[in-house]
Amino acid sequence: MNSKYLEEFREGIFLCFGCGACRGIWSRKSEGLCPVFATGIGFEDSTPRGRVTVAQDILDGDLTYSKGLAESLYRCTQCANCLTLCGATDEETGRPIIDIPRIVEAMKTDAVEYGLVPPKVRDFLENIQKYGNPYGEPPEKRAKWAEGIGIKQYQPGDKFLLYIGCVGSYDTRSQQAAKALGSVLLKAGVSFGVLGAEEKCDGNEVLRLGERDLFEHLAEENIKALKELKVKSIITLSPHSYNVMKNEYPNLGADFEVIHYTQFLRDLIKNKKLKLTKGIEARVTYHDPCFLGRYNDVYDAPREILAFIPGINLVEMHRTRENSFCCGGGGGNFYTDLIGGKENSPSRIRVREALATGAQVLAVACPVCVTMLEDAVKSEELEDKLAVKDIAEIVREAC
């Protein structure tokens, strides 16, 4: 049993000092924190430092992959908070020197190679393989969210393709965010269409979970279909789709412009193509999704949108922007929930942090975060104090 994917990261893995700064500090509210470490569940192997130690031992030949190790690896949300905390960056390339999320991803890829993935991950991957979505739902159901609001199928000649992704298409809560975004785009007179039942999983989570072959298959199919439709620009609902289409698809031949919807709406509002006619009197705090913020440096667009809306008092949580605390849904945990944590699950910690700002609304810009955080609000019994809303829903209210 070798470690062919992990080998790519050998140099960085052995540069790690093992100082442990990557875990984060519970009590420093303004600094990042590893969500797995925050749960208090697990052992040293569950911390970013521990994961690098394990990687060293694998590369040294002292340790081999096992089912237990795979379970530990799949708890990682790959939120990249550890990268912010470590901060060691190659001056020439600007890339992280010890890229822990990628190291974990490589170990997951090795685990897939050796058939060691936990059953929940296996089910997730099988559903995508069979049905094109992780829910195991028939593909035709993918278009249901758009019914009754007048959104049309994408046609060559449309200026933008609105790509919704699996969560926005199938998850009941996130469908609301997808609907809101569709309605806003229609109201602004944007030339766009959706793929409806033809849409397929973007593969971001598949790649994060280490199934590279399946990812490449999905990406190549998507790229081929989009090219046939002569798609030039894609607006994504999900930061996960945004990330993979923007950063991974070009390696497989894609040349589309990829925009996250918050960037698009921000520009529409700025250019007065979308008028916000209604004020919203509310104290609002914004949660930075990992794949929008840390992975792609999009921090300002969502805040600018909120600032445009009259009446909104935007307050920041202590852990914000590059230090934002993961909702716990990344790295496939939205589906597998291997991270666990009960009252110290990342999503429940995050809503408590939001509540501490005195906000009445927790704004998000990611269908995964919407569902994770709204479930956490229910678990914390905060329904009458804190509402979780996607920014698309807030904009719809304001226009």
Add this chain to the structure above:
Amino acid sequence: MRQEVQRHHALYNDLRSIVGPENVSDEEFVRRAYTRAPFTRIYGDTRGKVPGIIVKPTTTEQVSEIVKLANRTKTPVVPKGGGGSLSAFPPPFVGTDENILIDTTGMNKIIEIDKEYMRVTAECGIILSQLAEEIRKAGFHLPTVDVPIHMDTLGGVLSGFIGGGEPSDLATSGTMNKYLLGLRVVLPTGDVIYTGGGPGTNIHQSKILHREAASPDMTGMFIGDGGVFGIKTEATFEVRPFPMFYQPGIYDMGNWDNLWKAFSTLVSIDPYPYTRLLVLHNRHGPTLVMYIIRAHSDEEMNLKKRIVEETFTSCGGKTGGAEYHAGMKLGSMFSARQLGKAVLPRASMMSYFGEALLPRARVREWLDYLNDYVDRNFKGIKITERVDFAIPYLRAMAVTGILMYFGKETPGEQVKKVVSDFTLNEMHKTLFQKFGGFTELAQGIGQVESASCWSPAYKSYMRSIKRALDPNNILMPNLWGF
């Protein structure tokens, strides 16, 4: 590559019944994750001994049950905190392959902040910075020792002097032990005691109120014990009102003699006019001293500032110029939280070369010795940063050494060889025997180095205590060579 052997530790089921199945693991990848120390690569790749099983208790009672079980089965026990020790931990010569490693980080609660009596009681698995933040919220502070406070646990720091890294700006001049009032300790037999003037020495008193009362100071025997005499599960400290006024500063002292004269003057003043001093002497650059003053009022701050600034000025120091930026650049090298950010883009490795605890009068001599060694033995190795440093440790001692970054193009193996050759083969012998100093790697292998210099009478005394407390030699066996 060898295959993982699927077997369970002999105490797997017993330990699960004590702490719950989720808090026990004997999987190899888990056990191995506990064997790495920061700077492992620098110090000869000496990894800690792989434990037989990991257990993560959440209460003192659970720790007691684990230790009782270990006694019944004669299984060695190794307690471990935040993993900030620079040397291999668990030490390779401690116990057997069946060792039970107790991960104390699950015991991280603050039990009480008593505003009336100005005390805090916390579990010993708490990270120091977490403790400091919570106390600060209550309007108090606990001067923490000069350690990486974001990594080290309270129990780890009390068990051994671990130096270096980033302290809080409220670091004490030496040790936080003087603020310690008492402990709750699981003895090697599994019995639980309170030390200090409190429930252990007066069964009618529920709080630990002071250090020694109607009994010897038994708290002290657990300080720096490396976990040999017991597992500390709770500690009670005196806290002080938080000093809101803050003033940092940097002086360029021109040369070492000026600097050391000022340093020696300041550490001799009672009470200390500073909360932190850091000397940075770059042999091809400035000779800087950085300080932090904390105070409770303008008047106190002004008085302290006057004493500090007049001392530096009268010794030839200058401030207000380029030394500030030079000082900030060098000072950032000492931040544990900035470690990766500061070092890796610029260097292949870094080392606190020859870091040791020396009598103040012999600091310069030690630094000269270290620098001569580097000049002679590091030929062909590019050193991108090299700075002598010294931090006061109480009045008579200083923590000192050379901080070095090595060029990115320098192979790690080459650096490792020269650094580990010195650290493992020469440093301790010279430090203890020629300089009368002490190692500060006292949490792992360094404990053995320390014990090797004990007088026969002291060693016999310690052995007797160990035998009396730990008849089955369960806790950290062989750490001190017995």
